[in-house]
Amino acid sequence: MNVLKRDEQPLKSSSDVVAARQKVRQWSTELRFSLVDQTKLITAASELARNALDHGKGGAMTIELISNHGKSGLRLIFEDQGPGIPDIEQALKDGFTTGSGMGLGLGGSKRLVNEFSIESEVGKGTKVTIIRWK
Amino acid sequence: MDRIPVLRMGSLLLITIQVDMHDKLALQLQDDVTHRITEYGSTGVLIDISSLEIVDSFIGRMLANVAAMSRVLGAETVVVGMQPAVAITLVELGMSLPGVRTALSVEAGMELLLTAAAETAYGFDDERSQA
Structure with a gap:
């Protein structure tokens, strides 16, 4: 897998979440994603950016244009140094929430992308990686 | 702090969201709408x-x-x-907005609200028996 382009967006406030959405929109437009694919990826990014801010006490999003065997796509990595998630399987279930949300963030965003992975260590932080192929 | 305008038109409140809202702006709107309803006695939003x-x-x-x-x-x-x-994404995300009435256009939505208000005011059954 080749990374062709990379950028970073800090996630320290709710206007950073808006900036993250706009960055994902801009990159997915450049890659000529269909409108539905764009909307899905931006929505997933919005959920995960908010998670990093609200539950992870802030972090950053890395956005990468990647290519693999002639396919191109966007990879988004959300990292925070928050409390971590003790039970990932439970956190991925719809309706699970520790905050004020609907509990659709993790499980919901997983359904909106092609690839989803999550690593989390209690006391250290959480890293969520998503990919949407064109 | 900036705000989403809440306009009053007769018994209705009209809100057009035209910006990419950050979360605080969305919460502010939620507050504003409830206050305007009580202030103006609005029957529809x-x-x-x-x-x-x-x-x-x-x-x-x-x-x-x-x-x-x-x-x-x-x-x-x-x-x-x-x-x-947006509709496709919302449903896939797992949200079908239960309890929220929707319409395709402003005109259709307005009609829905005015009909709902008329039904509440006169009673739906009366209206039907008169028809």
Whole structure:
């Protein structure tokens, strides 16, 4: 897998979440994603950016244009140094929430992308990686 | 702090969301709508989201909250103009906005609200027996 382009967006406030959405929109437009694919990826990014801010006490999003065997796509990595998630399987279930949300963030965003992975260590932080192929 | 304008038109409140809202702005709107309903005695709230490029779970929850709070205060809410891509994404995300009435256009939404208000005022059954 080749990374062709990379950028970073800090996630320290709710206007950073808006900036993250706009960055994902801009990159997915450049890659000529269909409108539905764009909307899905931006929505997933919005959920995960908010998670990093609200539950992870802030972090950053890395956005990468990647290519693999002639396919191109966007990879988004959300990292925070928050409390971590003790039970990932439970956190991925719809309706699970520790905050004020609907509990659709993790499980919901997983359904909106092609690839989803999550690593989390209690006391250290959480890293969520998503990919949407064109 | 900037705000989403809440316009009064007769017995209705009209809201057009035209910016990519950050979360605080969405919560502010939720507050403003409930205050305006009690201030003006509005019977209907129309929220136009045709310029919104995404509705995530936070915005979705705000819309559901506004509908629920308005109902408790005696007003109906209709969300109009959702883009098809937004609808597809919302449902896949797991949110089908239960409890929120929707319509395709501002006109259709307005009609829905005025009909709902008339039904409440005169009683639906009376109206039917007269017809």
